[in-house]
Amino acid sequence: MHFEQSAILTVHNHVITRNPRISVTHDKHRTWFLHISNVQEEDKGRYMCQINTVTAKTQFGYLHVVVxxxxxxxxxxxxxxxxxxxxxxxxxxxxxxxxxxxxxxxxxxxxxxxxxxxxxxxxxxxxxxxxxxxxxxxxxxxxxxxxxxxxxxxxxxxxxxxxPPMLWIPHQLVGAPLGYSVTLECFTEAHPTSLNYWTREDGNMIHDSAGKYSISNTAGSPAYKTHMRLSIMNIREADYGTYKCVAKNPRGETDGTIRLYTSAPPSTTPGPSTTDAAASRRHPGIATTTTTTTTSTTTHYYTAGAGQPNTTLSAQHLQQGRNRICSTVDALCEHNVNRPEKYAIIMSKITKAFSFLPNRTNKPILSCAFRFIEIAIYTHGF
Known part of the structure; x- marks a missing residue:
């Protein structure tokens, strides 16, 4: 019998319960076996076997059912x-x-x-x-x-x-010469995935255009990141100005601004000079902008790497650097005739800055200084 359920299962050779999974056998009436087929969780518990002699004899067994x-x-x-x-x-x-x-x-x-x-x-x-x-x-x-x-x-x-969308813009000020090509970049994070697009300062949306604009959005990792790119080919005067990268999703929207300005064209050389190559390896963390033409000419504004050249600067090198900055200021003044009074102020600061540079300053360091001064003049001086 099933002790916990107080249910008699068999008597002698007969099965009393209506459970078809229960059967009983014996070995010449000396050993009796209770058989349970297709065991279920409800079959667990204590079972009692009883022999009805003058004094009844009982034996218990416990069935554990694992599930x-x-x-x-x-x-x-x-x-x-x-x-x-x-x-x-x-x-x-x-x-x-x-x-x-x-x-x-x-x-x-x-x-x-x-x-x-x-x-x-x-x-x-x-x-x-x-x-x-x-x-x-x-x-x-x-x-x-x-x-x-x-x-x-x-x-x-x-x-x-x-x-809601978030934007990160690695370079908010990008310079490129007339006739060259340039790529503007924005990085977005948003979930659900945002609708991403580019506009000019007048709000007009920019579309893919053969020979002029190329737009790409590359999914990052994790999947909520996107790399936005706007490539502008064959730059004309009208292309200079402000560009906006915009990201929208049901949780909100945001935009970021990149200013494209005109810069002097690079000198044509068969490849980067030893000094340029060393400078490219010397300054990790300095933001770079690369502009290219349809030829192999490239302007390098120095970027990450290791190594330090042994070349030093003479007074002639310093003078050449000063002349380069002065030319930049002259060009800016020609395009900003309404504020020529800033010319003298800026030139005095440049002259003072150069007076503190020793003649043994490394060329790559000074090259980077030239670049940063040019950007500072453009963004803050005019």
Missing amino acids: PPNIDDSLSSSDVIVREGADVTLTCHASGSPPPSVKWKRDDGSKIAINKSLSVLEWEGEVLELTRISRLDMGAYLCIASNGVPPTVSKRIKVSVDF
């Missing part, structure tokens, strides 16, 4: 969409025998940010609470249930974090 884990979708979280900065609670309800343990992991293997001060590779428990969630927490989360009885089961829950 692999199962995740109840109706009691567990599904995919969620939340605003950045909100709190999120994910639930994963699992059953089985013995009771399963539940662990949480991120699908990509990165850490789970429980709050601003606690990040873990995995979290144990049926409930996962994330405080002030950010875009970095976006992705798929796995709840994994196991109890030692195969198979282990899991549920994948996707967490989407919505936020």
Whole structure:
């Protein structure tokens, strides 16, 4: 009999219960066997065998039934969409025998940010609470249930974090000569994915145009990042001015401004000089702008790398550098006739700056100084 259920199952050779999974056999009436086929969880418990002699004799046995884990979708979280900065609670309800343990992991293997001060590779428990969630927490989360009885089961829950677009512009001031080509860049972050486009200062949208404009949007990693590029070919006078990169999504919109100005054309050489190449390796972190023509000529405004040349500057080199800056100021004054009074002020500052440069200053350092002074004159002087 099933002791907990007080249910008589068999008497002698006869099966009393109506459960078709129960049967009984014996070995010449000396050993009796109770058979349960297709065991179910409700079959677990104590079973009693009784021999009805003058004094009844009983023997007990206990049946343990193990059940692999199962995740109840109706009691567990599904995919969620939340605003950045909100709190999120994910639930994963699992059953089985013995009771399963539940662990949480991120699908990509990165850490789970429980709050601003606690990040873990995995979290144990049926409930996962994330405080002030950010875009970095976006992705798929796995709840994994196991109890030692195969198979282990899991549920994948996707967490989407919505936020308004943000822009990062590496170069807000870009110079290029007439007739050359140039590429303007903006980097965006947005979720849902933003609508990205370019405009001029008058608000007119820029479209792809063969031989003039080329627009590309490249998805980054994570997927909420986008690299916007606007290439302007064969620059004309009308192309100089302000350009805007714009990003919009249901959570908001933003824009950034890039100013394209005219610069002196580069000198044509078969390749970068030893000094230019060394300078290109010398100054990590200096923002660069490269303008190219339809020929192989390239203007290098020096960028990241390592190494330091041994060349030094003579007084002649310093004078040539001063002349270069003066020419820039002269050209700017010609285009800004309404404010020529600034010429004297700027020139006095340049002269004072050059007086502090020793003759043994490295050429690449001075070349970078020339470039920064030119930009400063354009942005702040005029």
